Amino acid sequence: MAKEKIEGCHICTLVTPGEPQVLLGKDKAFTYDFVFDRDSQQHEIYSACVEKLIEGCFEGYNATVFAYGQTGSGKTYTMGTGFDMNISEEEQGIIPRAIKHLFQGIEHRKGEAQERGEQAPEFKVSAQFLELTNSL
Ligand SMILES: Nc1ncnc2c1ncn2[C@@H]1O[C@H](COP(=O)(O)OP(=O)(O)OP(=O)(O)O)[C@@H](O)[C@H]1O
Structure with a gap:
């Protein structure tokens, strides 16, 4: 409990x-x-707050998702950074959803270019993960 x-x-x-x-x-x-x-469910939070940010990346915009709150308030759960291998897809948080969305977006854009007979665009993805704590 x-x-x-x-x-x-x-x-x-x-x-x-x-x-x-x-x-x-x-x-x-x-x-x-x-x-x-x-x-509220994880997917609702993702679609309302994050989905458009990932789409914006493809248009060249930067985006930041920042979880802030007291200990135990649900930052790790909501961001999905617990990396619990047994977690159901429904419970997955923002980061795994964003990564999936990003790579699916890349594949989609490459596929579209190929269908048009154009050279597939190149994408470079780099990742950083920061966790700041100030526990007393
Ligand atoms: N929306 C939610 N639905 C179900 N369980 C949740 C939810 N949010 C948090 N929890 C559960 O509550 C507990 C505390 O959440 P979590 O570890 O995400 O907090 P935190 O803000 O990251 O804490 P800390 O700052 O101490 O790292 C965890 O067991 C987590 O699984």
Whole structure:
């Protein structure tokens, strides 16, 4: 059982239905580009927040996805960097989804060029992975 449940912690946030807004307690509201409630699935987060960034890379745009939050808040889970080999496809997080999307996009563009009788474009992919911690 999760440590929070054992310690009797309560949920202290509420998502305003239909709004990208989080309510903290009774009177503090925070609005963001997107807000996902507890029952959100990995694929929903990917399609809403990341998919377009990968497509943007093919147009020459840079993109950053940054997970920030207190310990145990779900950064590793959401980013999909736990590299648990037994994880189901549904539960895969942002990074494996983004990598798959990127390489499928490359193959697709090469295939399209070949179909048009053009020279296949060249792609160079380099990867860096950073995990910053400031544990007290
Ligand atoms: N959306 C979710 N659905 C199901 N389980 C989740 C979800 N988010 C987090 N968890 C689970 O909650 C626990 C803590 O999450 P996670 O390790 O991702 O937190 P974290 O923010 O990376 O923590 P830390 O900063 O300590 O590394 C893990 O067991 C993880 O599998």
